[in-house]
Amino acid sequence: MKATLSDKVIKRLTLYHFILTECINHGLEYISSPKISELLNIDNSQVRKDVKLLDNQGKCKVGYSVRELKESIEKKLGFKQKKDAFIMGAGNLGTALLKYDDFKDYGLNILAMFDNDPLKTGMIINEKEVFHVSKFPELVKKMNVEIGILTVPSKYAQDCADFMVKSGIKYIWNFAPRVLKAPKSVKVWNENLIGNFLQFIVNEDVRNEEK
Amino acid sequence: MKATLSDKVIKRLTLYHFILTECINHGLEYISSPKISELLNIDNSQVRKDVKLLDNQGKCKVGYSVRELKESIEKKLGFKQKKDAFIMGAGNLGTALLKYDDFKDYGLNILAMFDNDPLKTGMIINEKEVFHVSKFPELVKKMNVEIGILTVPSKYAQDCADFMVKSGIKYIWNFAPRVLKAPKSVKVWNENLIGNFLQFIVNEDVRNEEK
DNA sequence: TGCATATCGTGATTTTTTTCACAAATTTTA
DNA sequence: TAAAATTTGTGAAAAAAATCACGATATGCA
Numbered sequence: 023m024k025a026t027l028s029d030k031v032i033k034r035l036t037l038y039h040f041i042l043t044e045c046i047n048h049g050l051e052y053i054s055s056p057k058i059s060e061l062l063n064i065d066n067s068q069v070r071k072d073v074k075l076l077d078n079q080g081k082c083k084v085g086y087s088v089r090e091l092k093e094s095i096e097k098k099l100g101f102k103q104k105k106d107a108f109i110m111g112a113g114n115l116g117t118a119l120l121k122y123d124d125f126k127d128y129g130l131n132i133l134a135m136f137d138n139d140p141l142k143t144g145m146i147i148n149e150k151e152v153f154h155v156s157k158f159p160e161l162v163k164k165m166n167v168e169i170g171i172l173t174v175p176s177k178y179a180q181d182c183a184d185f186m187v188k189s190g191i192k193y194i195w196n197f198a199p200r201v202l203k204a205p206k207s208v209k210v211w212n213e214n215l216i217g218n219f220l221q222f223i224v225n226e227d228v229r230n231e232e233k
Numbered sequence: 234m235k236a237t238l239s240d241k242v243i244k245r246l247t248l249y250h251f252i253l254t255e256c257i258n259h260g261l262e263y264i265s266s267p268k269i270s271e272l273l274n275i276d277n278s279q280v281r282k283d284v285k286l287l288d289n290q291g292k293c294k295v296g297y298s299v300r301e302l303k304e305s306i307e308k309k310l311g312f313k314q315k316k317d318a319f320i321m322g323a324g325n326l327g328t329a330l331l332k333y334d335d336f337k338d339y340g341l342n343i344l345a346m347f348d349n350d351p352l353k354t355g356m357i358i359n360e361k362e363v364f365h366v367s368k369f370p371e372l373v374k375k376m377n378v379e380i381g382i383l384t385v386p387s388k389y390a391q392d393c394a395d396f397m398v399k400s401g402i403k404y405i406w407n408f409a410p411r412v413l414k415a416p417k418s419v420k421v422w423n424e425n426l427i428g429n430f431l432q433f434i435v436n437e438d439v440r441n442e443e444k
Numbered sequence: 445t446g447c448a449t450a451t452c453g454t455g456a457t458t459t460t461t462t463t464c465a466c467a468a469a470t471t472t473t474a
Numbered sequence: 475t476a477a478a479a480t481t482t483g484t485g486a487a488a489a490a491a492a493t494c495a496c497g498a499t500a501t502g503c504a
Contacts, residue, residue, distance in 0.1 A: 026436040027435060027436065028460080028461085029432045030460095030461075031461095032428065032431055032432050032435055033425060033428045033429075033432065036425055036427060036428035036431060037412055037423065037425065037428070040410055040411045040412050040423075041412055043411075044411060044412075054480085054481060054482090055481075055482075056480090056481080061412055061414065062412065064462090065462065065463055065464085066481095067462085067463070067464075067465095067482095067483090067484085068461090068462065068463080070481090070482065070483065070484085071461095071462090071483090071484085073482095074483075074484085079482090079483095080481075080482050080483085081469090081470075081481080081482080082468075082469040082470045082471085082480080082481050082482050082483090083469075083470040083471045083472085083479080083480050083481050083482085084470075084471080084480090084481075084482095085480095085481070085482085086482090099431055099435055100431075100434075100435060105434060113329075114325075114328060114329035114332045114333070115329045115333065117325060117329070118324075118325035118326045118328070118329040121325045122325070122326065124387070124410055124427070125427065128427045128430075128431065130427070130430065169434070176335070193433065193434060193437070195430060195433070199251055199335055200251045200254070200255060201248055201251050201252055201255075201272055201273065203272065209433055209437060211429070211430070211432070211433035212248065212251075213426075213429060214244060214247055214248065214251075215424075216247060216335070216336065216339045216341070217243065217244045217247035217248070218244075218422065218424060219339075219341060219406060219422070220243055220247060220310050220311075220339065221240045221243050221244065221422070222404065222406070222420055222422035223311075223316060223380070223404060224238060224243055224310055224311060225237040225238065226404070226420060239490080239491085241490095241491075265450080265451060265452090266451075266452075267450090267451080275492085276492065276493055276494085277451095278452095278453090278454085278492085278493065278494075278495095279491090279492065279493080281451090281452065281453065281454085282453090282454085282491095282492090284452095285453075285454085290452090291451075291452050291453085292451080292452080292499090292500070292501095293450075293451050293452050293453090293498080293499045293500040293501080294449080294450050294451050294452085294499075294500045294501045294502090295450090295451075295452095295500075295501080296450095296451070296452085297452095
């Protein structure tokens with residue numbers, strides 16, 4: 023039985039993965055925990071504790087094998103397990119995500135996009151088709167898709183989410199700036215861009231005011 | 234002197250704000266902490282503790298005034314203080330963010346976008362102009378812009394960040410899936426979409442495997 | 445009025461996360 | 475070869491965050 027990883031650990035592991043990818047691009051074979059921690063402004067023992075969760079061994083005086091550590095992270099976070107997804111809402115954000123090929127490296131495989139605008143229906147964007155919403159339930163079942171990415175305007179978000187749930191979607195990645203309700207059996211991730219942004223701007227403002 | 238708020242508190246406050254906006258749309262005057270906590274799957278005393286940081290008072294048996302609570306959050310997080318920003322990288326994501334008018338409600342005011350592609354230069358998107366990168370340093374100074382939103386492909390991200398720093402940018406909101414280096418005087422927020430996504434998908438996979 | 449109920453406010457407790465500190469191991473250098 | 479330097483691995487301590495528990499207070503109704 024695998025232990026579950028906390029959100030914080032998962033986030034750090036993806037950051038380590040960014041760094042390791044960079045190391046490979048530069049031909050580095052080993053990297054030490056103090057080096058990683060310095061790049062992320064965290065404590066170096068934190069890095070070692072995270073790595074330990076991966077059953078990965080380091081070498082004293084040298085550090086960790088970049089290739090091995092990268093692979094351990096990919097394995098632990100399931101980058102190789104393909105996760106099929108549909109996008110609901112062919113606006114700017116939906117289209118941007120559909121074109122964002124980097125997702126594939128992490129196992130997220132976006133298959134198609136849906137919208138209720140007949141003008142958008144039938145378009146091919148980044149080799150993926152835009153379907154009319156009415157096709158959604160049928161295609162979810164046929165292609166066995168569990169993940170729905172919600173990029174519709176805020177006011178339609180809840181209705182769309184309900185529709186996705188009814189269609190059999192199990193995970194909703196919601197980009198609308200609102201909190202969605204869903205049954206316990208469906209997991210919703212409210213991506214809160216503005217909240218993330220404020221996290222880095224708010225306390226700085228306060229600091230300036232103190233001066 | 235204001236106390237600084239932890240990232241977690243800021244994130245929750247923005248979620249409360251989403252809920253309060255929804256309440257206003259539905260004409261609700263009061264909302265209780267158990268109600269909010271239920272919508273977010275958190276403990277109800279957590280909500281009360283967060284609200285307390287806002288110097289806001291609730292009414293026993295009734296809850297909090299929706300309007301007052303919403304205003305306190307807006308004040309505390311500075312939604313009314315305009316924060317000017319430039320976008321670097323006129324790709325899909327940059328364009329999506331430029332068109333995303335919701336940011337304005339939170340004080341984030343995107344003024345223009347920059348790219349090194351001469352074909353994109355001069356375009357007007359959502360009433361905002363796309364300039365050539367070479368204009369960036371001049372306009373940063375002229376318009377006194379402190380925030381740069383980085384939406385260029387990963388491999389150019391560090392060079393662009395360096396350029397932004399040299400131009401006088403103080404906050405970088407980085408959407409490229411990599412960790413950026415910057416001097417201590419510049420604050421970088423590595424927006425890690427894939428990390429956020431994995432946070433809600435990884436442990437679920439584990440749970441399924443356990444069955 | 446008086447009782448039942450729902451909520452706030454908050455101190456105490458528990459849990460989680462981060463930091464500290466140091467032994468053991470390995471490499472480099474003199 | 476021996477000393478110096480650097481890193482891992484990890485138990486202990488500290489700090490931060492979340493949860494629990496309950497008194498105080500307000501509301502509604504018999």
